[in-house]
Amino acid sequence: MTTTRRRPSSVLVPAGRRTRTRIALATSTFVVAGILSTACSSDSGSGSGDGASGGADGDDTVAVSLIVKTTTNPFFVAMQEGAQQAADAEGVDLTLAAGREDGDEDTQIQAIENAISQGQDGILITPNGPAVVDAVERAREAGLYVIALDTPPEPADAVDITFATDNVDAGRRIGEWTAATLGGEDAVIALLDLFDDRIVSVDHSRDQGFLEGMGIDTADDQANGDEAKTGDYSGGSYTIVCNEATGGAEDGGATAMENCLSQNPDVNVVYTINEPAAYGASQVLESAGKSPEDVLLVSVDGGCAGVGYVENGILDATSQQYPVRMAEEGVTAIAQLARTGEKPETTDGLDFFDTGVALVTDEPADGVDSITSTDAKEICWG
Numbered sequence: 001m002t003t004t005r006r007r008p009s010s011v012l013v014p015a016g017r018r019t020r021t022r023i024a025l026a027t028s029t030f031v032v033a034g035i036l037s038t039a040c041s042s043d044s045g046s047g048s049g050d051g052a053s054g055g056a057d058g059d060d061t062v063a064v065s066l067i068v069k070t071t072t073n074p075f076f077v078a079m080q081e082g083a084q085q086a087a088d089a090e091g092v093d094l095t096l097a098a099g100r101e102d103g104d105e106d107t108q109i110q111a112i113e114n115a116i117s118q119g120q121d122g123i124l125i126t127p128n129g130p131a132v133v134d135a136v137e138r139a140r141e142a143g144l145y146v147i148a149l150d151t152p153p154e155p156a157d158a159v160d161i162t163f164a165t166d167n168v169d170a171g172r173r174i175g176e177w178t179a180a181t182l183g184g185e186d187a188v189i190a191l192l193d194l195f196d197d198r199i200v201s202v203d204h205s206r207d208q209g210f211l212e213g214m215g216i217d218t219a220d221d222q223a224n225g226d227e228a229k230t231g232d233y234s235g236g237s238y239t240i241v242c243n244e245a246t247g248g249a250e251d252g253g254a255t256a257m258e259n260c261l262s263q264n265p266d267v268n269v270v271y272t273i274n275e276p277a278a279y280g281a282s283q284v285l286e287s288a289g290k291s292p293e294d295v296l297l298v299s300v301d302g303g304c305a306g307v308g309y310v311e312n313g314i315l316d317a318t319s320q321q322y323p324v325r326m327a328e329e330g331v332t333a334i335a336q337l338a339r340t341g342e343k344p345e346t347t348d349g350l351d352f353f354d355t356g357v358a359l360v361t362d363e364p365a366d367g368v369d370s371i372t373s374t375d376a377k378e379i380c381w382g
Contacts, residue, residue, distance in 0.1 A: 060091065060339065061091070061092075061093055062090070062091070062092045062093065062121050062122075062334065062335045062338045062339065063092070063093040063095070063115075063118065063119070063120040063121055064083075064087065064092050064093070064094055064095070064120060064121060064122050064123070064124065064331055064334050064335075065094075065095040065096075065097060065111060065112075065114070065115040065120055065122075065123045065124070065125075066079070066080060066083045066094060066095070066096055066097070066123075066124045066125075066149075066327065066330075066331075067097045067098065067108050067111045067112065067115075067123060067124070067125040067126070068080060068096075068097075068098045068099070068125075068126050068149075069098065069099050069102050069103075069104075069108075069126045069127075069128050069151075070098055070099050070100065070101050070102050070104070071098045072101065072102075072249065073102070073248060073249075073274070073276060074303055074304075074305060075150075075274070075301055075303055075323050075381070076098065076126065076323070078303065078323050078324050078381045079126070079149065079150075079323040079324065079326065079327040080096050080098075080327070081324065082323065082324030082325070082326070082327035082328045083096075083124065083327035083328065083330070083331050084096075085324075085328060086327065086328040086329075086330075086331035086332055087331050090331060090332055090335040091335075092331055092334075092335050094331065095111075095114075095115065095118075095120070097111035097114075099128050101247070101249075102128065102194070102247050102248045102249065103128050103129060103195065103198070103247065104128055105128045105129045105130075105131040105132050106131075108125065108127065108128050108132050108135075109131065109132060109135040112125070112132070112135040112136060112138070112139050113135060113138075115139060115144060116138060116139050116142045116144065120144060121144065121145065121334055121337075121338040122144050122145040122146065122147065122334035122337070122338070123136075123139055123144055123145075123146045123147070124147050124148075124149050124327065124330040124331065124334070125146065125147075125148055125149065125159075126148070126149050126150045126151050127148060127151055127152075127153045127200075128200075129198050129200060130153070130154055130198065130199070132153065133153050133154070133155075133158045136153065136158050136159060137158060140159075140160065145160050145334055145337055145338075145343075146159045146160050147159060147160060147161055147162065147163055147330045147333065147334065147344075148161075148162040148163070148164070149162070149163050149164065149323070149326045149327060149330055150163075150164050150165065150202065150321075150323060150326060151164065151200060151201060151202040152164060152201050152352060153201075154199060154200075154201060156201075156351060156352070160343075161333075161343075161344055161345075161346060161352065161353060162351075162352035162353065163326045163329055163330050163333075163344075163352070163353045163355055164326065164352050164353070164354070164355060165300075165319075165321035165322070165326075165354070165355060165356070165357050166350070166354050166357060167201070167202050167205035167206050167209065167300070168205045168206075168208065168209035168212070169209060169319075169357055170205075170206060170209060170300045170319035170321060170357045171205065171206040171207065171208065171209025171210040171211075171212070171213065171271075171300065171319070172209040172210070172212050172213035173213060173319050173357065173359040173368070173369075174210055174213065174271070174298040174299070174300065174317050174318065174319055174359065175209065175210040175211060175212060175213020175214040175215075175271075176213040176214075176365075176368050177213075177298070177317045177359060177361060177365050177368045177370065178210075178213070178214060178269055178271075178296055178298055178317070179213065179214045179215055179233055179234045179235050180235070180365035180366060180367060180368050181296060181316075181363065181365050182235055182236065182269070182296070183235060184235045184236045185235070185236060185268070186236055186237050186238070186239070186268075187214070187233055187235075187236065187237070187238040187239070187268065187269050188238075188239050188241060188264060188266050188267050188268050188269065189214075189238055189239065189240045189241060189267070189269045189270075189271065190241050190242050190244070190256075190257065190260035190261075190267045190269070190270045190271070190281075191207055191210075191224070191225075191240065191242065191243045191244070191271050192244055192246050192253055192256045192257065192260070192270065192271060192272040192273060192277050192278075192281055193207055193224050193243055193244065193245055193246065193273055194245065194246065194247065194248050194273045194274075195245050195247070196243070196244075196245035197245070199222070199223075202273075203224065203273065204221070204222055204223060204224050206273060206300050207224045207243075207271065207273070208221045208222075208224070210271045210298070211227060214233045214234065214238070215232075215233045215234025215235070216228075216231065216233050216238060217231070224243050225243040227240065228240075239264070241260050241263050241264040241267055242256075242259060242260040242263055242264075244256035244257075244259050244260055246272070246273060246277040246280070247277075248273055248274050248276060248277055249276055249277065249280070250276045250277065250279050250280035251280060252277060252280065253272060253276065253277030253278060253279065253280025253281045254280035254281065254283055254284050255280075256277070256280075256281065257270070257280065257281035257284040257285060258284050261284065261285075261288055265288070267295065268294060268295050268296065269295070269296045269298075270285070270295055270296070270297045270298070271298055271299075272297070272298070272299040272300075273299070273300065274299060274300060274301045275299050275300075275301040275302075275303060275305065275306035275309065275315065275318060277299070278297055278298075278299040278306070278309070278314075278315055278318075279309065279314065279315075281297065282297060282309075282314050282315070285297070292313050292314070292316070296316050296317075297314070297315050297316050298315070298316055298317045298318065299315060299317075299318045299319075300318060300319045300321070301318060301319075301320070301321060302318050302319060302320020302321055302358070302360055302376060302380060302381065303380055303381050304377065304380040304381065306318050306320075306360075306380075307320070307360060307373050307376045307377050307380050308373075310360055310361060310362060310373040310376070311362065311373040311374075311377075316361060316363065317359060317360065317361035317363070317370070318359075318360050318361075319357050319358070319359055319360070320357065320358045320359075320360050320371075320376055320379070320380065320381075321355070321356070321357055321381075322355050322356055322357075322379075322381060322382055323381050324381050324382055325355045325356070325382065326355050329344075329353075329355070358370075358371050358376070359371070360372070360373060360376040361373075
């Protein structure tokens with residue numbers, strides 16, 4: 001197959017039509033008070049959050065653990081920083097913990113057990129996998145209020161509430177942009193996912209959202225890799241070359257990209273689970289002699305480094321999410337619950353609290369809302 005170009009002149013948006021449309025993030029995602037219900041905490045169910053105890057020690061001190069997937073990903077480092085800022089403002093005693101790597105469930109389980117034994121008020125967690133769920137249930141039975149951040153567990157109701165990006169929407173936005181930018185060109189797609197040995201919602205939500213945005217039938221939308229490998233997308237024909245695990249890491253992205261190119265060197269669309277994986281993939285593409293004009297490389301995260309990749313032409317588009325907001329609002333929600341009995345509520349029409357998303361690209365596509373890398377710099381991970 002002849003190597004294709006990503007932006008033939010016939011599909012570029014004319015200069016007069018390149019008006020950027022800013023994504024309108026829901027106002028409620030910016031105002032913590034807006035997420036809190038006025039209902040008293042007399043709900044039946046788990047023991048978590050029942051009654052305004054005023055803190056683990058019976059005074060006004062509130063103790064919370066933030067347990068992230070790993071600190072090797074800047075996304076989770078930003079989340080820790082946001083949680084600490086909110087804890088300082090709210091007078092919360094915050095404990096930070098993290099898995100050794102993405103997928104490390106054992107370390108997270110131990111951190112949950114520590115929070116239980118210390119009699120803390122709540123836990124914020126980005127779960128590393130299904131094995132964490134039993135420990136979460138024990139925490140709720142012990143009276144801790146558990147909020148998942150970024151990644152809901154399986155099942156989603158294993159926690160009290162999730163504060164997260166709508167990951168299906170995040171994937172859908174980069175898929176819509178890709179389809180519009182291709183403008184009818186054949187799409188030869190590499191899908192660089194998170195895992196191939198476990199099911200994590202953020203993994204299939206972003207992957208399947210991307211395919212939906214491309215106009216590709218996803219078969220089971222809770223599973224990666226079961227869609228037809230060839231067919232039509234919204235603008236033309238597609239071939240899916242591979243679904244490769246990256247572990248969400250740069251080296252994993254590089255290895256996955258090498259595997260995909262070995263199967264089909266004519267890849268011209270690369271979806272990646274996150275920006276570290278995208279950067280690793282970009283280095284392999286460059287080594288293989290593929291210029292940025294040869295391949296559309298898209299991702300999800302929108303961190304400051306990732307926005308820089310868009311600005312520098314390494315990454316074509318990314319969906320920006322807001323981990324600092326997730327963590328800040330999570331800490332504040334548990335503090336208010338412990339002190340007043342007010343529980344956070346889900347966003348209307350969703351089963352979680354949506355903290356917002358925006359598509360970032362410097363090559364806007366007609367009909368697809370986006371913001372520029374310049375604008376995204378001002379709010380990266382805010």
